[in-house]
Amino acid sequence: MNKRLIFITNDDGYQARGLAALIEMMRPYGDIVAVAPKDAQSGMSGALTVKTPVRLRKIKEEPGLSIYACSGTPADCVKLAMNHVFTRKPDLLVSGINHGANTAISVIYSGTLAAAAEGTLYEIPSIGFSLDDHSPAADFTACVLYGRMIIDRALQAPFDKNTFLNVNFPDLPCNEIKGFKLCRQNRGAWVDEFEKRTDPHGFDYYWMTGVFQNHEEEAEDADENVINAGYVAIVPHHLDMTNYRELERLKEIWRFEE
């Protein structure tokens, strides 16, 4: 039997500590091929590079581990690797470990999760991992340990093929993490999102900034609250954005088909 083939990617770039931590987490499970962005690509969502070509460079090759750097976005990394790196379908795709949480509405901006979404489109079981610490020097020790427990579950009892998992770790040492919670995406939004400045020539410019506003601080089953309570949050995501309840309601009240 072939060894398991593991596809690793991220949005912080191939040199990020979070990628090294994910490689460490996954080494016991099989052979690893990492295809990650050349530079950090935070907040790139599912963006694709359509106006310029993309380059791919092999950074490292050793038994059981290859690392490639790609000049494109996280979604580009997955598509390019599936078309021009892998000769057989990987058994698992893991993305991250992101420096910073991807809970609540942040999921729509996340390159980490966009890469996991791409994996699902290629029918690979895919998981995005994030740690609630933005620092480049973040400590991923607990993530490696707790992440393996999730991988073990996923291998024993696979999740649905149209689903990928969004896993967020609280920023806590191993012995302070209270356990795991399967939960849903928290409601909330970002506010005060651009700071205005004036350049030395007198022209205005704006820096992205923002504060997350939690719209349901009491909900125990929502991911942002789950990590704040000291648990690892696991949300099953899918790619069908249809609001079925509203679809049925609008059919009733708009009556286009009469």
Add this chain to the structure above:
Amino acid sequence: MNKRLIFITNDDGYQARGLAALIEMMRPYGDIVAVAPKDAQSGMSGALTVKTPVRLRKIKEEPGLSIYACSGTPADCVKLAMNHVFTRKPDLLVSGINHGANTAISVIYSGTLAAAAEGTLYEIPSIGFSLDDHSPAADFTACVLYGRMIIDRALQAPFDKNTFLNVNFPDLPCNEIKGFKLCRQNRGAWVDEFEKRTDPHGFDYYWMTGVFQNHEEEAEDADENVINAGYVAIVPHHLDMTNYRELERLKEIWRFEE
């Protein structure tokens, strides 16, 4: 009573014909402020500009119509405008009209829809419009006419505040469009997504390409099929990506909380 305030944006840039068509569609409904990308931003999904500052320039101001160009992504345009252009909340946000359909899985890459999603986060009723014709010279005549019928419905019988609409027009003249269908997102995926070339110096590079593979060609209630059948497709979208059915199933089989 104040006149209605309409926020217009897109991902093809402020000079696109599709933006002019959307302005034409919306002029009877109120005062228009358009804040659109300086350059085309196709395939940018919900990407945010975090590593560089963003600039904003007023292009036009006349009674009932202002147009601004923003150096950022479609999502940046909405956030920046809401923080630094509008002094009161717009009554409606419309995005597009995109040159090219945004049906099926294309919704996850679409800047047009990412802008509509942002509008929803600011609690503005938001609609993304797209025409199934990629050409810069596309004819939007039918879109203006049929689009107004959708705006009329939305004003008479508002859709849910956590929902935005994804509207796709078939590439047909007015008299060949068969009507409207409220429907769901089609299943499918893109394949053969990068073409490999070699530069004059002997190095490989890759161009994004791809072919859409429809995974349910017979489904009459799915958006890609709906436009192919000659109808205007309207899908209500929401921003909660949680797969609730799989959440319940995994709670049963993974039993983390015992």
